[in-house]
Amino acid sequence: MRVLKLRKKDLKKMLEKISSFGELWAPVKKGDKFAFQKIDNLNDVDPNAGRTILPLKKFMVPPRFSMFRYDKDGYHEQLGEVTDRVVFGAHACDINGLLILDKVFAEEFSDPYYIERRKRTAIIGVSCVPDEFCFCKETNTDTVDEGYDLFFSELGDDFLVWVGSSKGDDMVRAAEELFDENISVKDIQKFIEWKKWRETQFKMDIDLTAMPDIFELKIDDKVWEKIGEKCLACGSCSMVCPTCNCFNVTDTVALGKMEGTRDRCWDACTLHEYSLVAGGHNFRGSRADRMKLWYTHKLQAFIGEFGKPSCVGCGRCITTCPVDINVKTVAKTLRGEEVYFK
Amino acid sequence: MNEGLCADIKLANDFQPDMMRIVRKYNLTDDVRFFQVRPMEEQKALTLCYNPGQFMMVSRLGVGEAPFSISSTPSRPGLLEFCIREVGQVTQSIFRLNENDSIGVRGPYGNGFPMERLKGRDLVITMGGLGAAPLRSLILYALDNRDDFGEIYLLHGAKKPGEMLFKTEFFDMIERKDVNTMLTVDADDTGKWPAKVGLVTTLFKDIKQIDPANTFAAICGPPVMYKFVIQELLKLKIPKNQILLSLERRMKCGIGKCGHCVVKHIYTCMDGPVFSYWDVINMKELIY
Amino acid sequence: MANQLPRVGIYGLTGCAGDQLTIINCEDEILALFGAADIRSFVMAKSDNTEDEMDVAFVEGSVSTEEDLSMLKDIRKRSKILIAIGGCASCGGPQSGRALEKNWKDRIKQVYGNTKFEIPDAKEHQPLSAHVKVDGVIPGCPIDKGEFLRAVSRIVNGDMPIAYKYPVCVECKYNENECLLLKGIPCIGPLTAAGCDSVCVNHNIPCVGCRGPVIEANVASEYKLLLEKKFSKEDIVNRAMMFGGVKMAELLENLKGAKK
Amino acid sequence: MKKIRVDHLSRVEGHGAITVEIEGKKVKDVKFEILEGPRLFETLTIGKLPEENVSVVPRICAICTLSHKNASLRGVEKCLGIEVPQKVALMRELMMLGENVESNALHVYLLALPDILGYPNAIAMVDKYAEAVTEGLTLKKFGNRIMEITAARATHGENPIIGGFGRYPSKEDLLELKDTAIKLLPAANKVVELLGPMDFKYSEDEKTTFACVNPPKNEFGYVADSIILSDGKVFDAEEYTKVTNEKIVPHSYAKRSSYKGAPYTVGAIARMNNLGDRLKGQAGKYYKKFSNDRWLTNPLYNNVAQAIELVYDLELLPGLVDKILKLKDPEIVKPNRQTGKGTGAVEAPRGTLYHSYEIKDGRMSKVDIITPTAQNLDDSERYLRKTAQKMLEKGKKDDEIKRHMEIIARAYDPCISCSAHLVKLVRR
Ligand SMILES: Cc1cc2nc3c(=O)[nH]c(=O)nc-3n(C[C@H](O)[C@H](O)[C@H](O)COP(=O)(O)OP(=O)(O)OC[C@H]3O[C@@H](n4cnc5c(N)ncnc54)[C@H](O)[C@@H]3O)c2cc1C
Numbered sequence A: 001m002r003v004l005k006l007r008k009k010d011l012k013k014m015l016e017k018i019s020s021f022g023e024l025w026a027p028v029k030k031g032d033k034f035a036f037q038k039i040d041n042l043n044d045v046d047p048n049a050g051r052t053i054l055p056l057k058k059f060m061v062p063p064r065f066s067m068f069r070y071d072k073d074g075y076h077e078q079l080g081e082v083t084d085r086v087v088f089g090a091h092a093c094d095i096n097g098l099l100i101l102d103k104v105f106a107e108e109f110s111d112p113y114y115i116e117r118r119k120r121t122a123i124i125g126v127s128c129v130p131d132e133f134c135f136c137k138e139t140n141t142d143t144v145d146e147g148y149d150l151f152f153s154e155l156g157d158d159f160l161v162w163v164g165s166s167k168g169d170d171m172v173r174a175a176e177e178l179f180d181e182n183i184s185v186k187d188i189q190k191f192i193e194w195k196k197w198r199e200t201q202f203k204m205d206i207d208l209t210a211m212p213d214i215f216e217l218k219i220d221d222k223v224w225e226k227i228g229e230k231c232l233a234c235g236s237c238s239m240v241c242p243t244c245n246c247f248n249v250t251d252t253v254a255l256g257k258m259e260g261t262r263d264r265c266w267d268a269c270t271l272h273e274y275s276l277v278a279g280g281h282n283f284r285g286s287r288a289d290r291m292k293l294w295y296t297h298k299l300q301a302f303i304g305e306f307g308k309p310s311c312v313g314c315g316r317c318i319t320t321c322p323v324d325i326n327v328k329t330v331a332k333t334l335r336g337e338e339v340y341f342k
Numbered sequence B: 001m002n003e004g005l006c007a008d009i010k011l012a013n014d015f016q017p018d019m020m021r022i023v024r025k026y027n028l029t030d031d032v033r034f035f036q037v038r039p040m041e042e043q044k045a046l047t048l049c050y051n052p053g054q055f056m057m058v059s060r061l062g063v064g065e066a067p068f069s070i071s072s073t074p075s076r077p078g079l080l081e082f083c084i085r086e087v088g089q090v091t092q093s094i095f096r097l098n099e100n101d102s103i104g105v106r107g108p109y110g111n112g113f114p115m116e117r118l119k120g121r122d123l124v125i126t127m128g129g130l131g132a133a134p135l136r137s138l139i140l141y142a143l144d145n146r147d148d149f150g151e152i153y154l155l156h157g158a159k160k161p162g163e164m165l166f167k168t169e170f171f172d173m174i175e176r177k178d179v180n181t182m183l184t185v186d187a188d189d190t191g192k193w194p195a196k197v198g199l200v201t202t203l204f205k206d207i208k209q210i211d212p213a214n215t216f217a218a219i220c221g222p223p224v225m226y227k228f229v230i231q232e233l234l235k236l237k238i239p240k241n242q243i244l245l246s247l248e249r250r251m252k253c254g255i256g257k258c259g260h261c262v263v264k265h266i267y268t269c270m271d272g273p274v275f276s277y278w279d280v281i282n283m284k285e286l287i288y
Numbered sequence C: 001m002a003n004q005l006p007r008v009g010i011y012g013l014t015g016c017a018g019d020q021l022t023i024i025n026c027e028d029e030i031l032a033l034f035g036a037a038d039i040r041s042f043v044m045a046k047s048d049n050t051e052d053e054m055d056v057a058f059v060e061g062s063v064s065t066e067e068d069l070s071m072l073k074d075i076r077k078r079s080k081i082l083i084a085i086g087g088c089a090s091c092g093g094p095q096s097g098r099a100l101e102k103n104w105k106d107r108i109k110q111v112y113g114n115t116k117f118e119i120p121d122a123k124e125h126q127p128l129s130a131h132v133k134v135d136g137v138i139p140g141c142p143i144d145k146g147e148f149l150r151a152v153s154r155i156v157n158g159d160m161p162i163a164y165k166y167p168v169c170v171e172c173k174y175n176e177n178e179c180l181l182l183k184g185i186p187c188i189g190p191l192t193a194a195g196c197d198s199v200c201v202n203h204n205i206p207c208v209g210c211r212g213p214v215i216e217a218n219v220a221s222e223y224k225l226l227l228e229k230k231f232s233k234e235d236i237v238n239r240a241m242m243f244g245g246v247k248m249a250e251l252l253e254n255l256k257g258a259k260k
Numbered sequence D: 001m002k003k004i005r006v007d008h009l010s011r012v013e014g015h016g017a018i019t020v021e022i023e024g025k026k027v028k029d030v031k032f033e034i035l036e037g038p039r040l041f042e043t044l045t046i047g048k049l050p051e052e053n054v055s056v057v058p059r060i061c062a063i064c065t066l067s068h069k070n071a072s073l074r075g076v077e078k079c080l081g082i083e084v085p086q087k088v089a090l091m092r093e094l095m096m097l098g099e100n101v102e103s104n105a106l107h108v109y110l111l112a113l114p115d116i117l118g119y120p121n122a123i124a125m126v127d128k129y130a131e132a133v134t135e136g137l138t139l140k141k142f143g144n145r146i147m148e149i150t151a152a153r154a155t156h157g158e159n160p161i162i163g164g165f166g167r168y169p170s171k172e173d174l175l176e177l178k179d180t181a182i183k184l185l186p187a188a189n190k191v192v193e194l195l196g197p198m199d200f201k202y203s204e205d206e207k208t209t210f211a212c213v214n215p216p217k218n219e220f221g222y223v224a225d226s227i228i229l230s231d232g233k234v235f236d237a238e239e240y241t242k243v244t245n246e247k248i249v250p251h252s253y254a255k256r257s258s259y260k261g262a263p264y265t266v267g268a269i270a271r272m273n274n275l276g277d278r279l280k281g282q283a284g285k286y287y288k289k290f291s292n293d294r295w296l297t298n299p300l301y302n303n304v305a306q307a308i309e310l311v312y313d314l315e316l317l318p319g320l321v322d323k324i325l326k327l328k329d330p331e332i333v334k335p336n337r338q339t340g341k342g343t344g345a346v347e348a349p350r351g352t353l354y355h356s357y358e359i360k361d362g363r364m365s366k367v368d369i370i371t372p373t374a375q376n377l378d379d380s381e382r383y384l385r386k387t388a389q390k391m392l393e394k395g396k397k398d399d400e401i402k403r404h405m406e407i408i409a410r411a412y413d414p415c416i417s418c419s420a421h422l423v424k425l426v427r428r
């Protein structure tokens, strides 16, 4: 992999140079939080921004979009409307989240809507410092080696820039003069030290060891009822989770004409209608069952299938659920370390 | 991906249905209707291939899509058959269609029955209600390739005579010597029912000529049926991994993306809808 | 309904006329609407109205007088499909904001004193479903224009409208808003049916619940949460009752301690 | 005894009916009835929080929702000692323009024009008057757009809150409003020129009193803290009861208003008659050109007054947007007391609207709402009666009487659903 150096003060210049690669998006303050937004003024780009409300998935699978338009002459693909974008400021956990979505959407029966957007979205990662809700170390997603085009690591006055794709390489070449090929021993030392220091910054106390087994043992535990009683079935946890990929498909039709669109929107297994089938039978009528599905899917089933959880430790469920149901409280409760649900 | 009888034809975009023409339709019961469809494009009609037990997503643009089992057999190419029960939005709008109207269809999806493994085996096929939809495909396929299979038992139960799907077809099969067809109704409200009366489970005592270790059983029907039929099959000593069930879940894509049919890490649409009883024992939520 | 346009009637009982106004506000689509359906009665928009058999009737407003009731029964009798539009028709509306307190008679007195009226037929506000069979509901105070047009398009094609079975929070997250509940602001988005595109939260204002309770609204949990956030029982109930009407009152009835 | 009944007075918001009772050659009684149940809004929010009041009471009426919102906000803010910064005041002025444009365009083009031109509805006019119908719809849509941008949605928007706004509109959105206003002004001019010279005949003439708010600095406008009457008297908004003098009558849930024991009129015509000479620009020119003595005696001229207001609104808007754009988004102003009294008076499109409150320890303790339609009720009945009598004497047919009754009632642009407690139930 190609690795280069970029002076932090040249960041703006560099982003300007690569503007031809697509619209620039980066985390911008929204209320007390951050959200990836289109950047009109480069001064708004903040490489130290914290976790965004929605993860990168919003770029690849927008919350709502039309798959195709139809009329009496047939279908009209809407893929052409996908724009080229450069997303700056992705954290390692989020890029790991994308890698999980890649598995779902880009393998067997690939989803053209995902793939088109994934292709047209350049990802520039940046290294981050964990806050009290991050636990990506526990999920082994605190670093990332693929899935991005460029990755900027902290190096004092510089960034260490990892080139992860051919598009990434093109971007670097478009701003060639700003990059420095020479990485000194001192730089490497600095990088290692920073990484070590970062390791010490994880504050959240969570232990996911043997989670699949614990789930198997606790699957009929009363605690699920308690969690179900508390859950508002608001779907927020799924919406913000970088790896939740469920969607619903609905049709619209124009007034009195044979034309309309077939649309997709994010859905969630925490919602009432998720497993409802015709005739009124609901395979997961109780919130307890739906909560069980959410957590077993993240922390048990996925590990069984892929050897790692489908939780990337981003902490979003912790900072989003209004009633404090999240990976931390559920894991701790199941382990019997602390009882959150009474 | 599943090993179909022939390789899947890759569509450019799996979310876009092909337009097909309704060739024939008639009522099977009060609320179940038979639809025979044919792809508009001749080429598609010729190359259509699928496995018994697979399903397709049938669409009415402007209303929505829903999964339906294929009832026809790949051994009689060029046409697809579905039997559809009118229960909600999509099915109601399908019911409003007439012959020669067009309808969107995409697929086939799902694993279907493992036809390679079924070769040379005895078969016990048990169905109830709409369960006849996918199993008819298997039966017709087996009968069209009769030499590939050993003994074939066909057990079909309905609540009342009026609710039995494909009644004439199955009564014709009673006449056939190469298949043991047993039909029963829970109650005969007509007083003219020529076959058996009683629950489908009462038919099992007449299964005599199978070699359990070399038998595959297939079940599809209303959820309550599974438990009791499985007990009977276990009594016959058919191995758990040779008892096959076709299951149902809410589905929005059919191709393992939308998540609705997931049970743990199993996608009912991709890893199923056909599961073995052994799978089910290990996945509590699969049958409820 | 092939070839023949569906016959449609749009009616108002007691309410603010906001839902009918929202229909009139479909400036871009109103001609298409009149083209796709045979709008036989729409008193708020036109004077040549015919009252006979209808394929679909959209009815706004709560049942609040004997006159409302007989009008509703008459509409029901001559319509194949009856759709309740707006908060008043679907759950009683803001005027039933005190349904839990069961003090309607006292309040009549409060406004009119001891005047003896010769016209005693005002009734406590009820949603349409309290009196007749309702085939579909388009909730909201007022209804959403898009949802209404989608519903009509479907009905014209012979299908029924699709109800939102998830809460406002879903749309709130689609719009990437910060959750106000977490900031200690009493948002009742989790209890409220989506369909408004979380318009209030998009403007930093907590959801006031104008679309009425969502299916499976977990009132008990939200109630507990707000108590923990130091809101008084009374304030929580008041908030839920702003637009939740009779439907919300039913949910609160079952809640221990919430009733005054 | 014979009765003429205009059942379901069509094309007014909400439903009403007019009963004319005739005995021989005499009109015995005219009743303008409202067939809606009492919604008791004034008792709904007692004991509740002011913010809930501000959310709930605008639901009294969909067409005047923002007038109710503004009156309510002003009432509550006076109680709580809140003074809003200039940007908030200007934004509220802008949102009021939205409501006025929407409502006046709806009434002038889609309700009154069909009457005047003899069509059952606006859609039926399309063949011959396509341009007018499209322009009416475009203006109405623009009014809605203003409300969407300022209040978050066209009807019952929640963005205006106590002490400010939840979110301020973007520059692009505001500039869009400015551009559209400039583009649409010619259409408004056209309708004034169409209606202005008309000689309205549907109603008998009769002198009356007009009331509206009295904006400071000798300006025209829709918001003020005092009330001006056509007899020259001025009252503070807090003294509104001296103007409205509400009474309960036993045969009706409607509380009736009267000034000095006689009915009076509010609405666009009242604003024109009382404040017309304060108008500047094209609107001012139109007022001078078209106003005449019959404006003081015939309710039909309300239609012209509304059209002139459309011109006023569109002329005012661009400058308002420029001023708003110059100002920074202010913080939401917090109350500095929890107990107090206050009355908010604003001009809803159809007339003066009062929200008078008392708040005690942060909770609503008194709510009194007086809507324009309630104030107009007696006066409209007076014109209805007089016209019916005259027509009867002239031997006019019932059908014709009926049609005139409808047109007169409609000229008042009665927003019947805005009856906070304006209800009259008929039993026969
Ligand atoms: C693998 C499979 C095979 C099936 N085969 C048949 C068949 O051969 N004949 C038949 O009549 N029915 C079959 N079904 C059930 C059939 O899909 C439902 O009856 C149908 O989806 C109802 O749709 P609706 O729009 O009319 O009902 P609504 O209740 O209006 O459903 C709305 C939406 O919910 C979803 N949904 C509702 N019920 C189901 C369900 N049972 N399964 C999956 N999604 C559902 C669909 O996405 C549908 O678009 C099968 C289901 C599955 C999963």
Ligand code: SF4
Pocket: A237, A240, A241, A242, A243, A298, A310, A311, A312, A313, A314, A315, A316, A317, A318, A327
């Ligand atoms: S489960 Fe929670 S912490 Fe894990 S990836 Fe999803 S939102 Fe982030």
Ligand code: SF4
Pocket: A230, A231, A232, A233, A234, A235, A236, A237, A238, A270, A320, A321, A322, A323, A324, A325, A326
């Ligand atoms: S777990 Fe929390 S965030 Fe998720 S649906 Fe339930 S209440 Fe909402």
Ligand code: SF4
Pocket: A234, A236, A322, C168, C169, C170, C172, C173, C177, C178, C179, C180, C181, C182, C187, C188, C189, C190, C198, C201, C207
């Ligand atoms: S702000 Fe309100 S609507 Fe949005 S997620 Fe939180 S509770 Fe739900």
